[in-house]
Amino acid sequence: MTDVKICGLREPAHVALAAEAGARYVGFVFFPRSPRAVTPADAAALSLHVPVGVAQVGLFVDPDDAILDEVLAVVPLDIIQLHGHEDPVRVAAIKARTGLPVMKAVGISGPEDLGQLTDYSLVADLLLVDAKPAPGAALPGGNGLAFDWRLLQGRRWLRPWLLAGGLTPDNVAEAVRLTRAPGVDVSSGVEAAPGVKDKDLIRSFITAARG
């Protein structure tokens, strides 16, 4: 069954619903410019609603050690997601410093981007295969932008991976069928407006993704 990550959660009720509906991962965004951003204190409160067995993922963009330490002091994260320009050396350093598994996001727009997945698979524990943001995009992720999923057909990596970028309740089953992704990640595709999650969309996304 496909693993599902619901990213950018900000409401306790949405965290609880995602877990009940079968999400394996819930994501909290620690990137102040995002409409989905939470503070460490917000995330600490949200984490109380995450049942055992559901992994708590902290999303960071080029974090320095201070922000990692600040968050980890109060939020019991299970996985660090890196969504910036962290190179493999920095990924390895963050993994060593935090002692947590790292999920590295790699932006894809064409076949020339696929090599990075191999590079990062040598240091990251999980890969997030996402759409590359359009030039000048306000955010490095969470833009609701899809890429050509056929680029991934027949590809295999050393690490478990999740497909992301522009997934919705309507297209996720087809995306999984085409790519054979073992996991999927969504944010804007389950929102009524940027940063505002929708319960019905969360539920129908998880149902559609898990088949």
Ligand SMILES: O=C(O)c1ccccc1NCC(=O)[C@H](O)[C@H](O)COP(=O)(O)O
């Ligand atoms: O969601 C954000 O605001 C965000 C900000 C900065 C970096 C990454 C961000 N989001 C990434 C994700 O939520 C997901 O991992 C993934 O890219 C799916 O996004 P979407 O296309 O909106 O479903």
